[in-house]
Amino acid sequence: MSTVAYITTRGLFGRRRALLLLPLPLLLVGLALLCRSYDVPATDWGTPVLVGLGLAVVLPVISLIVGTGVLGSEVDDGTLVHILTKPMPRRDIILAKLGVAIVVSAVTCAVPLFIAGALAGSAKLGVGLAVGAAVGACAYSAFFLLLSLVTRRPVLLGLVYILVWEGLLGRFVSGTRVLSIEQYVITFADRISSSDLLVARVSLPVAVVLSVLITVGCTVAAVDRLRSFSMAGETS
Amino acid sequence: MSEASVIHDIGYQRYTGPRLGRLQVLTAMYVHGLRAAFGFGRSAKAKIFPWMVAGIVLLVAVILAAVRAQAGIVALNYVQFADAMSWLVILFVAIVAPELVSRDMRSGVLPLYFSRPLRAADYVWAKFAALVTGVWLLLGVPQLIMFLGAAFTTKTGMRGVWNEVGDLLPAWAYSVLWAVVFAAIGLLIASLTGKRAFAAGGIVAVFLMTTPVVGVLSILPSTDAQQLSGLASPMTLVAGVGTWLIPASNIGLDLGRFGVVYLIEALALIATCLLLLLARYRKVASL
Numbered sequence: 001m002s003t004v005a006y007i008t009t010r011g012l013f014g015r016r017r018a019l020l021l022l023p024l025p026l027l028l029v030g031l032a033l034l035c036r037s038y039d040v041p042a043t044d045w046g047t048p049v050l051v052g053l054g055l056a057v058v059l060p061v062i063s064l065i066v067g068t069g070v071l072g073s074e075v076d077d078g079t080l081v082h083i084l085t086k087p088m089p090r091r092d093i094i095l096a097k098l099g100v101a102i103v104v105s106a107v108t109c110a111v112p113l114f115i116a117g118a119l120a121g122s123a124k125l126g127v128g129l130a131v132g133a134a135v136g137a138c139a140y141s142a143f144f145l146l147l148s149l150v151t152r153r154p155v156l157l158g159l160v161y162i163l164v165w166e167g168l169l170g171r172f173v174s175g176t177r178v179l180s181i182e183q184y185v186i187t188f189a190d191r192i193s194s195s196d197l198l199v200a201r202v203s204l205p206v207a208v209v210l211s212v213l214i215t216v217g218c219t220v221a222a223v224d225r226l227r228s229f230s231m232a233g234e235t236s
Numbered sequence: 237m238s239e240a241s242v243i244h245d246i247g248y249q250r251y252t253g254p255r256l257g258r259l260q261v262l263t264a265m266y267v268h269g270l271r272a273a274f275g276f277g278r279s280a281k282a283k284i285f286p287w288m289v290a291g292i293v294l295l296v297a298v299i300l301a302a303v304r305a306q307a308g309i310v311a312l313n314y315v316q317f318a319d320a321m322s323w324l325v326i327l328f329v330a331i332v333a334p335e336l337v338s339r340d341m342r343s344g345v346l347p348l349y350f351s352r353p354l355r356a357a358d359y360v361w362a363k364f365a366a367l368v369t370g371v372w373l374l375l376g377v378p379q380l381i382m383f384l385g386a387a388f389t390t391k392t393g394m395r396g397v398w399n400e401v402g403d404l405l406p407a408w409a410y411s412v413l414w415a416v417v418f419a420a421i422g423l424l425i426a427s428l429t430g431k432r433a434f435a436a437g438g439i440v441a442v443f444l445m446t447t448p449v450v451g452v453l454s455i456l457p458s459t460d461a462q463q464l465s466g467l468a469s470p471m472t473l474v475a476g477v478g479t480w481l482i483p484a485s486n487i488g489l490d491l492g493r494f495g496v497v498y499l500i501e502a503l504a505l506i507a508t509c510l511l512l513l514l515a516r517y518r519k520v521a522s523l
Contacts, residue, residue, distance in 0.1 A: 020438070027445055031452050044455045053448035061441050068433065076431070155433035156285055156331060159440050163327050164292070 004083060004096040008070050012104060020065060021104075024058045025112035032116035042120045046197035050120060050129060054113050055185050059133050060140060060162045063105040067144030068154040070097040075148065081231060090226040098145055098219060106137035121195055128193030136185035139211050142218035143181070149225040177201050184211045261354045262362050269366025273332045285331045289324050290374055296321070297378030301385025314379050314407030315478055315485035318414055321375065322471045325418055326443045328374055329367070333422035334435035336363045341430035346520040356517040364419055364510065371415035376408055406482045410474075417474050417502060420509035427516050443470060463492035467501050477502050 031053065035045040074080040083093055110130035117126030143161075148154035169176040170183070177183045183200075184207035190200040274290070275283035300311055312320055340346055349359060383404045390396030425442060426435040446469035453465030466472035466489060479487045480495030491498065 020434070024441065024445055027449070031449065035452055035456075038456055040455055040457065045452055048448050048451035048455075052451060053445070057441075057444045057448070061437065061444065065434075065437050072433065073431075076433070152281070153285070153433070155436050159327060159330060159436060160285075160288070163323050163440065167323055 001088070001092045001096045004088075004093055005100050007083075008097050008100045009104075011073065012066065012069055012100070021062060021108050024062060025108060028054055028058055028112045029115050032119040036119045042197065046120045046195075050113070050116060050197060051186065054109075054116060054129065055132070055136070055189070056166070056182055058112070059105075059109045059136050059185065060166065060182065062108050063101075063137055063140035064144050064155065064158040064162065066105045066108075067101045067141040068148045068158060070101045071145055072148035072154050075231075078231065080229075084226075084229070091223045094145070094219060094223045094226055098141060098222075101141040101145060102138050105141055106134040109133040109137060117193070120197065121193070125189075125193040125195045125197065128189040128191075128195065128198075131192055132185040132187075132189035135188055135211055136181055139181045139184070139214045139218075142215045142222070146218040146222045146225070149222050149229065174201075178206065179210070181211070181214065183207070258353045258355065258358055261352055262358045265354075265359065265362035266366050266369075269336050269363055270369055272335055273366060273370035282335075286328065289328045289331065293321055293324055293374055293378050294381070297381045298385075301382050304382075305385050305389040313485065314382060314403055315410050315482055316487060317379060317382065318375050318407065318411050319471075319475055319478075319487060321378075322414075325371060325374065325414060326440060328371060329418045329422035330436040330439040332370055333367060333419070333426040333439060334432035336367060337423060337427045338430055338432045338435045341427075342432070350520060356520075357514055360423075360510070360513045360517055364423055364513070367419040367423060368412075368415045371419055372411055375411035375414060379404060379407055379411065403484070406485075410478045410482060410485075413477060413502065414474050416506055417470055420506045420513075421470060424509045424513050424516075427513060447471065459492065460494075463490055463494050464497065466491070466498065470505070473498060473502055473505070 028049065031045075031049050035042075035049065071080070074083070084090075110133045113133050114126040114130040117123075117129040144154065144158050147157050151157050165176060166180045166182045170180050183202045186198055187200040187202045187204055187207040189195075190198040191204055271277050272282075274286050297317070300317065303309055303311055318325075340349070350356070383400055386400050387397045390400065392399075421442065422439050425438045429435050429438070449468040450465050450472050453468055454462050456462065456465075466476040472489065475487050476489055476491055476495070476498035478485055479489045479491055480498060
């Protein structure tokens with residue numbers, strides 16, 4: 001299991017791919033610093049930077065790149081066969097890869113969000129955002145990992161989820177918010193920090209239950225899917 | 237073994253017909269690119285994503301036309317419609333641009349293409365024109381639907397129809413600007429990687445991460461910074477040009493006296509992206 005995790009980490013950070021993870025967090029911290037240095041009141045820039053950029057773009061996009069990268073790139077390259085033929089339970093493969101994805105995306109998102117939150121308000125806001133991002137990273141990673149097993153175009157489907165479901169529908173159709181990971185993250189961050197920069201639209205019990213449900217459900221479904229996984233050639 | 241060896245004539249022939257030149261290659265690539273953009277000539281799976289986006293945009297246009305015909309409310313005018321659909325345009329570019337250029341890199345056909353009379357510039361132009369046409373169709377056809385809905389329910393006869401035509405034509409030009417800017421940026425990003433997944437993610441990330449920059453710049457304590465803030469993101473850049481050139485559009489951006497700056501930056505951005513694309517295709521070693 002540790003070998004799978006090691007190989008996955010090396011696949012993620014090998015070559016130039018790791019550089020893809022850098023610009024978004026840097027932009028987040030940079031914008032927070034810019035506003036701070038111009039003495040703009042945090043009530044003005046807090047929501048567009050922390051929620052509009054941090055929780056609505058940085059967290060899902062990084063989780064998407066990492067979450068589909070851990071398994072999807074191996075499916076694309078066909079190297080997944082080498083792992084599948086080893087005498088180890090499929091459950092361990094999924095858990096190892098999911099663990100790497102969660103740790104990487106949680107660290108990449110939580111650290112800049114903590115810094116930006118601390119610049120915007122207090123360390124408490126930073127902690128709230130960081131914890132929310134870490135929990136969100138679990139749910140997003142499990143979801144995108146499952147996507148990379150059920151479809152050949154996981155990144156596009158994930159983008160559709162982020163842009164259309166969370167972005168467009170979440171803004172205009174209030175009912176879809178109950179099924180949007182972004183809203184759970186905002187709820188967690190709001191409850192922990194009790195800051196007025198964040199507006200929770202989903203109640204805490206709903207957010208907790210559904211986050212756990214999504215994480216566990218997607219993991220179980222991914223294990224089940226990998227049990228009968230067939231490698232197909234390039235299609236369409 | 238003892239017989240003398242014989243070379244049999246198995247019917248190989250030289251091609252003696254007319255040889256088509258660069259123009260024909262370019263046209264063929266353009267048509268192929270445009271068909272590929274909407275998944276024509278590919279399996280049903282390839283049609284899902286582009287047609288899902290096109291379906292949503294068309295649905296919105298039909299709803300807007302119906303609302304206008306029944307209730308007489310203009311919820312969005314033609315120019316505002318293009319702005320409201322910006323996220324879907326991004327998604328469309330993220331779906332189609334990798335399809336056009338990243339596939340060629342991945343399957344290693346570029347050396348084959350360039351062993352023809354085709355030049356690097358032709359390749360770039362053909363792909364660029366195909367993507368521009370695709371994005372323009374994505375916006376222009378729904379605008380035409382809205383126009384038809386408005387024209388057939390107008391209360392003022394021919395004059396009303398002419399009014400609508402006068403509104404539609406600038407909006408079509410505005411859609412061309414959208415298409416050109418987004419296609420240039422999208423193709424440039426997609427041409428850097430042979431993996432469609434990474435290309436799609438990169439395109440969306442670039443467009444999405446620039447939006448909050450505008451939000452932040454627009455609240456800085458300086459009027460100039462606020463009026464110039466739209467320059468930071470392609471979407472507000474295009475909207476700014478639209479506001480400046482089509483005063484009737486009511487997009488709601490405050491540009492002050494900087495309207496011309498938006499136009500200059502839009503042109504410079506397009507030119508830079510295309511030049512970088514040309515530079516990128518000077519060498520086509522597989523990625």
